[in-house]
Amino acid sequence: MALLRVEDLQIYFPIRGGILNRKIDDVRAVDGVSFEIEQGETYGLVGESGSGKTTTGKAVMGLNNITGGDIYFEDNHLNPGKGKKVDVRKDVQMIFQDPYSSLNPRKRVIDIIAEPIRNYEKLTKKQELRRVQELLEQVGLTPESIYKYPHEFSGGQRQRIGVARAIALKPKLIIADEPVSALDVSVQAQVLNFMQQIQKDLNLTFLFISHDLGVIRHMCDKIGIMYQGRFVEEGLRDEIFTDPQHIYTKRLVAAIPDIDPRRRQEHQQYREQVKEEYQNSFNDYFNEDGLAHSLKSITDTHRVALPERG
């Protein structure tokens, strides 16, 4: 049984206009997305800005209204508005992109981390204090930091406070939306190492949303590539990076800067070649509206949006 199952998810935002401000059209932010995440796995959702990856993450969190489709968490139906609401917010937590704006500057660390605990559990002041100190230790901060304010910490430390808050209720799934994009490389390394560590320690499942393919490659077991609200390809890490099938995936992979300057020329030529192929074969890979086709399985784990043959 998959921990999280998303089936044919659709999220449309209305475009209003005209004199009466009636709905005239939709923006199809997410348009028929399906995927599953197994317990203990890290699933990477990749795409450029506007591809719908964050919207998908928010929908799982319950922060967006869903137009169509189903989300199941441990086989519980999650769609708001359909029958009774199952409260999974305790089991699903989020790590935000920017550690500078996702922590309230006027709250002390103890209040930031204890907030979710106060919402869901009734603890005495003493118990709460101990819990927060344990959490801080878990994320590698000294217990004395509880009475400090966010500005007294560095970027990496702040992101760890964000992580401590996310794991406070012992969630099963953590949605990490660009958790390291705002950080310097060395701090980024610190946070990534640390996320892998707590994943092992707490048997966590990650939905990792990022546009940085280097980071995705480092972190994720399974990857879904999104383009304009649809999946163009999904597969295991190696399938995506060493054997990309869809031209869009190829282009993304080719666009990753190569860290070895000796291969620069070669890499540029390859990228040029892929770009040309992309332009020439765009119509073969996308339908007349410029959207991806539906996914076809090519192996057990690898699915690609290819047109119907013939």
Next chain:
Amino acid sequence: MSDTLLLEIKNLKTSFRIGEEYYAAVDNISLDVRHNEVLALVGESGSGKSATAFSIMNLHNRAKIEGQILFNGRDIANLPPSKMNKLRGNEISMIFQDPLTALNPLMECGRQIEEVLILHKSNMSSKQRKAYGIDLLNQVGIPRPERIYDQFPHELSGGMRQRIIIAIAIANKPELLIADEPTTALDVTIQAQILDLIRELKNDLNSGVVLITHDLGVVAEMADRVAVMYAGQIVEIADVETLFIQPLHPYTRSLLSSVPNAEGTDDKLHVIQGIVPSLKHLPREGCRFKDRIPWMDDSVHEEHPELHEVSPGHFVRCTCYQHFHFPEQNEEEQAHGIT
């Protein structure tokens, strides 16, 4: 490649006042850039790379700038505004990091491009200016430039805005282009396009480029030479291949090993211990990187670290590189106990 120096920075020191005292954010750096060359400035935030760029452009407000900035042999450090205005946006121009804040939200994109033309090419008629502006938009790869010309920045995506910034920067065919994190806010495919564009411009105009970034992948793709900055100083400078294949300074080596690389293993990434010291608390004496490699013995550092030329064109600061090794397991735990 011609060998005349386009830009030569000699002992530049840029200090900011905090309270009663001045603190140097850029502390005695010397650099040069030739025509048709990309020099990359690399470092974490707070290392002084942007402060260096702003010093070249003379954009600092109330900073004390000492030393020389020779542009084509002429010292432009502390040039009065009237003279600097003639250079800025004309012979030297800058691509800013954040395309959302660098553009005026109340002005159509086309007019913002025309601004630099009005300032520096006063003999153009308004018709010529518009034609030229549209041509620029074409050059930077903007589709339907006639339409975009009359649009406001908020109507465009991040990648498009960044291209407008680039169009403004190259409008007067600058000899020196300073690109401060030009692709940090962008998606990879657009990043690749923008980098191609900068490279093309460099080749076409024979300009020099100072590329400021913390993304080592971008450096490997773009740079001819690389200067690594830490705490206001250059700690290593070399041509790009040497720097990536045989990095010497502990900071350079640490940075390179903290990047999740293409091999995509589950190995732990290297973490540099501690944090970049803030301007006020910069260690001014001895090796500035010392606190971040606490497992190394104090005796490996120089008392007054200098840049040593280890091979032609390859300079490294301090002697600690000769003995440097990454921490063993027990050393790492010990060091973590301290922090």
